[in-house]
Amino acid sequence: MFVTDLTCWACGAHYPIEGLINLCKCGKPLKVNYDLSAVKDRLSPAKLLSRDWNLWRYREVLPLDLEVEPPTLGEGCTPLLLVDALADALGMKSGRLFIKDEGVNPTGSFKARGMAVAVPMAKQLGATKLAVPSAGNAGGAMATYAARVGIEAHVFMPKDVPMANRLECELMGAKVTLVDGLITDCARIVQERKAEEGWFDVSTLKEPYRVEGKKTMGYEIAEQRDWKLPDVILYPTGGGTGLVGMWKAFEEMERMGWIGSERPRMVSVQAAGCAPIVRAFEAGVSDAGMFENAHTVASGLRVPRAIGDFIMLDILRKSGGTAIAIEDSELMADAYAMGASTGVNTCPEGGACLSALRKLLATGAIRPQDTVVLFNTGTGVKYAEAFAAYPL
Ligand SMILES: *Cc1c(COP(=O)(O)O)cnc(C)c1O
Numbered sequence: 290m291f292v293t294d295l296t297c298w299a300c301g302a303h304y305p306i307e308g309l310i311n312l313c314k315c316g317k318p319l320k321v322n323y324d325l326s327a328v329k330d331r332l333s334p335a336k337l338l339s340r341d342w343n344l345w346r347y348r349e350v351l352p353l354d355l356e357v358e359p360p361t362l363g364e365g366c367t368p369l370l371l372v373d374a375l376a377d378a379l380g381m382k383s384g385r386l387f388i389k390d391e392g393v394n395p396t397g398s399f400k401a402r403g404m405a406v407a408v409p410m411a412k413q414l415g416a417t418k419l420a421v422p423s424a425g426n427a428g429g430a431m432a433t434y435a436a437r438v439g440i441e442a443h444v445f446m447p448k449d450v451p452m453a454n455r456l457e458c459e460l461m462g463a464k465v466t467l468v469d470g471l472i473t474d475c476a477r478i479v480q481e482r483k484a485e486e487g488w489f490d491v492s493t494l495k496e497p498y499r500v501e502g503k504k505t506m507g508y509e510i511a512e513q514r515d516w517k518l519p520d521v522i523l524y525p526t527g528g529g530t531g532l533v534g535m536w537k538a539f540e541e542m543e544r545m546g547w548i549g550s551e552r553p554r555m556v557s558v559q560a561a562g563c564a565p566i567v568r569a570f571e572a573g574v575s576d577a578g579m580f581e582n583a584h585t586v587a588s589g590l591r592v593p594r595a596i597g598d599f600i601m602l603d604i605l606r607k608s609g610g611t612a613i614a615i616e617d618s619e620l621m622a623d624a625y626a627m628g629a630s631t632g633v634n635t636c637p638e639g640g641a642c643l644s645a646l647r648k649l650l651a652t653g654a655i656r657p658q659d660t661v662v663l664f665n666t667g668t669g670v671k672y673a674e675a676f677a678a679y680p681l
């Protein structure tokens with residue numbers, strides 16, 4: 290294992306890697322550090338070529354003990370699809386627009402990546418019971434990998450959670466509790482009961498290892514484009530693990546000499562009904578605070594308060610990117626449009642990225658000749674209620 294220690298994203302405090310840990314003493318998220326010069330001696334882009342086609346191909350930059358067999362279900366290594374017909378319809382040059390289709394992951398969303406790593410890590414560190422609040426895909430992904438490694442899963446969901454999300458938890462043997470309230474109420478219950486119940490909390494960015502799974506999206510985009518990053522990445526942002534993870538991957542790859550110092554402009558796409566990062570980006574602040582009365586059909590984006598807000602905002606600014614909010618009616622219309630023009634089974638969050646791309650092409654923030662990667666973070670079939678509420 291090449292992990293050296295953990296450091297706080299905010300205050301820089303160091304922690305050893307032994308034992309289960311959630312946040313820094315200061316209340317902020319922890320970051321996993323690796324001995325990258327040792328990794329570099331053992332791993333190279335050329336050596337990756339012979340490896341299995343799942344996210345464990347990046348084993349040396351993942352935290353699981355090298356003696357532990359990864360409990361893979363085939364997560365990661367999703368297609369990076371060239372979508373010229375859509376590019377053409379948008380007035381972009383051909384060969385420049387790609388969709389990273391995360392809907393083909395096990396569990397139907399990229400939450401599988403984070404949980405594929407965080408769940409076996411929690412087990413390795415001694416956890417026997419996991420708990421998570423979830424209004425969408427995180428609960429199912431946690432339940433799935435808990436079933437895979439044989440530990441208990443407790444999922445707390447708002448009672449109006451989409452049927453598909455609840456069903457997959459139950460199918461995977463998780464204990465599901467429906468809460469008369471919002472995701473923040475679910476989080477409060479986990480917080481209040483976890484010590485007494487012996488649960489380890491795997492909420493977004495409240496433990497260090499989901500980001501490690503999610504960062505493989507950054508490694509993959511580089512590998513799939515022959516170690517050249519795109520000009521722009523459009524990412525539908527909730528808790529922000531993907532944004533934080535990909536940026537971390539870029540830094541790691543640069544330090545190993547796999548890529549240069551150039552970076553994509555990172556764009557955070559949110560729903561207008563829940564846009565704390567957009568509001569903070571526009572206000573020029575680094576603490577996004579709480580977005581009151583949060584509502585959107587794009588359940589992955591319904592995160593009114595993100596504990597990693599300051600990390601995301603720093604990335605958006607450093608990369609020369611931006612943050613943009615989309616109305617539900619528009620993102621749903623674009624989910625249909627993206628499906629019809631590409632064959633990608635598009636989720637509302639993916640539709641939001643297409644809406645954002647249209648707007649940023651119109652303002653000139655994205656140019657027709659830019660190379661753009663747009664994330665479809667889940668499969669549309671899990672969103673029956675959302676599509677029923679916004680018929681074509
Ligand atoms: C969770 C989720 C998101 C947001 O991801 P973060 O990395 O937490 O910002 C986007 N889309 C879908 C489908 C999700 O499930």
Ligand SMILES: [Zn+2]
Pocket residue numbers: 297298299300301302313314315316317
């Ligand atoms: Zn700290």
